Amino acid sequence: MVTVLIAIILPFVCAALIPLLYRRLRRIAHLGWFVLSVPIILFLLLARHIPQIAAGKTFVHTYEWIPSFYINFTTYLDGLSMIFGLLITGVGSLVILYSIFYLSTKESLHHFYCYLLLFMGAMLGVVFSDNLMVLYMFWELTSVSSFLLIAFWHHRKASRAGARKAMTITVFGGLSMLAGFLMLYVASGTFSIREIIANVATISEHTLFVPALLLVLLGAFTKSAQFPFHIWLPDAMEAPTPVSAYLHSATMVKAGIYIVARFSPVFGGELLWFWLVSGTGLVTLFWGSFNAVRQTDLKALLAYSTVSQLGLIMSLFGLGSVGHYFGYADSSIIYTQASFVALFHLINHSTFKGALFMMVGIVDHEVGTRDIRRLGGLMALMPVTFTIAVIGGLSMAGLPPFNGFLSKEMFFTAVLAIRDVEAFSISDVGVLFPIIAWVASIFTFVYSMILIGKTFFGKLQPDKMDKKPHEAPIGMLISPLVLCTLVVGIFFFPNVLGHYILQPAMASIYPTFPSASELTPHIYAWHGINTELLMTFGVVIVGAILFKTLKSWKPLYRIFPQKYSFNAYYNSMITFGENSSEKFTNRYMTGNLTHYFVYIYAFFVALIAGFFIWSEAYAFNFAKDSAVESYELILIFVMMFAAVFMLFAKGRITAVLLNGVLGYSIAFFFVIFRAPDLALTQLVVESITTALFLLCFKYLPDLMPENSRKRVIWSNAIISIFVGATVTLIGLAVVHYDKFKPISLYFNDAYELAGGSNIVNTILGDFRALDTMLEVVVLLIAGLGVYTLTKLKPRKEEAEHENK
Structure with missing residues (x-):
């Protein structure tokens, strides 16, 4: 499908063009206006396929890449990938618009937008890829590009540390996920996610199924900041606010959730999947909300709230796996609807959390601080920003009339229903699910009130603020206001979203269910007086008490x-x-060249000789060998004499001459074996080497003391004997090894393969051309490195001179 291919490639193409064109573009207008067109175009391209996706249609297209390894660039657009594609491009458009007014033109904007487009393209590649290896490639690219975005203000130590921490944890999880993907390939024989889902009944019986499950989840948990891997997310808040609003509310942290949702049809029927996903999600939900209350920095508070909300979504996908476990029996439909709530809250969270991040950025931009202890009384001075905070904060707290209330009520329904699942033997443990959810919701209410109350109510403290507070320019307010409009609009018209967006996504998560409409509940704002509503009343009452008495219990x-x-x-x-x-x-x-040679040769002997002994590859049959002539024996003894006495030579000239004797003797062997070209090459190289040794005498250090020399000589002798014996035995083994066909049979077809009648010339001129090309590339890279260093050195010296 051309739309999906454009969606993946266009951000990368534009990112590549920015370094080439940004000088010209910035003379015309702010660079962000040109970049803004990319996500808007992609959003519109994807949006026009919503009716087709809602009707149950999917779009698949395969572009051959490495077919010999079954790695093809297969794009796949269905209901699930559509949700993430719209979030990535839609929120991306608003973030770029916000960044135009947030970032100063003195910033390195071409770098910022280049990194942002790289990340956008990588995220779209993750959600639209059907091939596991291609998905992993884009997955790691999200880690690299997010590292660049988090460390954008690289002059700050905290920004660099946060970027390193995020990359260390997420890349570790990514490598684990790669191992899980390879295990799935071994179990299924394919890299296609669709084919793996189709053959899940067979794959689930494989011995690698559970290890693959654990490794894939490890990758998802690290990327989505699940407990205990959540620690990278608060430190990543050192990034500019547009980055936080994009990566840490709508896109990067949702990548792990996408993996869990996409692989639910594969692993959802496994009991271990239910416990790990739902259990880890609930613990993360509680721990994130509990720690958010103690924060004094607004972005740190939002960071831990994001951790908590991600845990909520993750736990819902775990609860929704009950439907896979039961095989979609009628009684399990209510549990599958937990996945519907997860998708619903995924969208809701992106709207209200994106607005809140932008609101905090406005406060920081216009007031000069995010420290809650220095804020207060901003409601009258920043009324629009206050409105954004109220809408986003109350939605996050789960209060009406905002979309967070709807998904929070449905979350309570899901955790209450799980108590009745006897198949999991959780009749006693199941009561913990609603208790943890309720307690975490109380802390969510408290930190939402802190966010609103401590920032906008109370007494104004102008002496503690770096700037005189004032309302942000209209350009910076547009994006969060759009998100707030969605927060309210979804509350009043939730089923439009449910029918066109969420229902086809449910069909992706439960592909074998007869009807996705049965899995898609009708969303109501009012269900009457029920347990869920009573739990909400309890959250508000207890949360309000805790907020009012915060100073007494926060210690x-x-x-x-x-x-x-x-x-x-x-x-x-x-x-x-x-x-x-x-x-x-x-x-x-140690800086000693002799030691390095010892390590190299010792490793060589241990690895090669050990492998040959283990594989029983030493096989000698001298019956077919030609006779050794007397002059060959003479040359052998001359070489042995030169090699042994070289070790015990007391003068450098003697050692150099003996080394020359050894080299020239090898040249004589080439002459005897009728290889004049090799003999000539050996003679030239040996002559030049001997001359260089003699020329460098004056620069060589003094000889070591006699006692030390004896110890070194004997150690060198032992290593030399082992290396020589290993090489000799390998040569003999290769000559007499007859378990495989000789490679010369392949080169007998030199004329057909390369058009040459001389095998040696063909190998040198054609088959070795690739090797030569790579050598030239290495030299080119080395030359570029040297050139760059020589160009940078004067600048460094000039900078040091200016500093003085």
């Missing part, structure tokens, strides 16, 4: 000292790894 957080936090353990682990690697490296990086 309880001191019970959890920072030295025992997950961040402290992570930092200790990184420090331990760095110190250990430094000590280990210093042990073998």
Whole structure:
């Protein structure tokens, strides 16, 4: 399908053009206006396919890439990928519009928008890829591009540290997920996600099925900041606010949720999947909301609230896997609807959290601080920003008339219903699900009130603010106001979203269910007086009490000292790894060339000789060998004499001459074996080497003391004997090995393969051309590196001179 291909490729093409054209473009208008056209075009292209997707149609197209390894660029657009595609492009459009007014023109905007487009293209590649290897390629590209975005203000130490932390954790999870994908390939024989889903009954019996499940989940959990991998997300808030609003509310952190949703048809019928996804999600939900209350930085508060909301969505997908476990029995329809709620809240969270991030950016931009302790009384000075905060904050708290209320009520329904699932033997444990959900919702209400109340109510503190507070320019307000309009609009018209967007996505998660409409409940704002509504009343009442008495109980957080936090353990682990690697490296990086040769030869002998012995490849049959002539024996003894006495030579001239004897003797062997070209090459190389040795005498260090020399000589002799014996035995084994056909049979077809009648010339001129080309590329890269260093050095010296 051309639309999906354009959606993936266009951001990369534009990112490549920005460095070439940005100087000309910025003379015409702000660079962001040109970049803004990319997500708008893609959003409109995807949106025009909504009716077809809602009707149950899917779009698949395959572009052959590496067919010999079953790696093809297969794009797949269905209901699930449509949701994420619209979020990536829709929120991306609003974020770019917001960034035009947020970022100063003095910033390196061409770098910023280049990184942002790279990330957008990578995210679209993740959600539209059907091939596991292609999906993984884009998955890691999201980690790399997000690293560049988080570290955009690289002059800040905290930005660099946050970017490294995010990349370390997410790449670790990505590599784990790659291993899981490879296991799925071994179990299924295909890299296609659609084919894997179609053959899940067979794959689930494979011994690698459960390990693949664990590794895929590990990748999803790290990317979506699930407990205990959530620690990278708060540190990533050092990125500019547009980055936080895009990556950490609508896109990157949702990539792991996409993986869980996409692979639910594969792993959802496994009991372990239910416990890990729902359990980890609930723990993350509670831990994130609990820690959000203690934050004094607005973005840190939103970071932990994002962790909490991601845990809520993840737990719902775990609860929805009950439908896969039951095989879609009628009684399980209510549990499958948990996945519907997860998708619903996924969209709701992107709207209200994106608006809140932008609101915090406005406060920081116009007031000069995000510290809650320095804020207050901004409602009258920033009324529009206050309105955005109220709409987004109350939606996050789950209050009407905002979309967060609808999905939160349905979340309560899902956790209450799971108590009745006897198949999981959770009749007793199941009561913990609604309890944890309710307690976490109370903390969610508290930090939502902190966000609104501590920032906009109370007494104004102008002496603690870096700038005089005032309302933001209209351009910076447009994007969050659009998101707030969606927050309210979805509350009043939720079923439009349910029918056209959520229902086809449910068909993707439950592909074998007869009718996706049965899995799509009608969304009501009022269900009467029921348990869910009573739980909401309890959340508001208890949350309001806790907010009012915040000062009296907030010191309880001191019970959890920072030295025992997950961040402290992570930092200790990184420090331990760095110190250990430094000590280990210093042990073998001695600066002594002899030591390095010892390591190389010892590894060579251990690996090659060990493998040959283990594989029983040493097989000698001298019956077919030609007789050894007397002059060949003489040359052999001359070479042995030169090699042995070279070790015990007391003068460098003697050692150099003996080395020359050894080299010239090899040249004589080439002459005897009728290889004059090799003999000539050997003679030239040996003559030049000997001359260079003699010319460098004056620069060589003094000989080591006699006692040390004897120890080194004997160690060198032992290594030389082992290396020589290994090479000799390998040569003999290769000559006499008859378990495989000789490679010369392949080159007998030299004329047909390369058009040459001389095998040697053909190999040198045609088959080795690729090797030569790669050597030239290496030299080119080295030359570019040297050129760059020589150009940078004067600038560095000039900068140092200016600093003085």
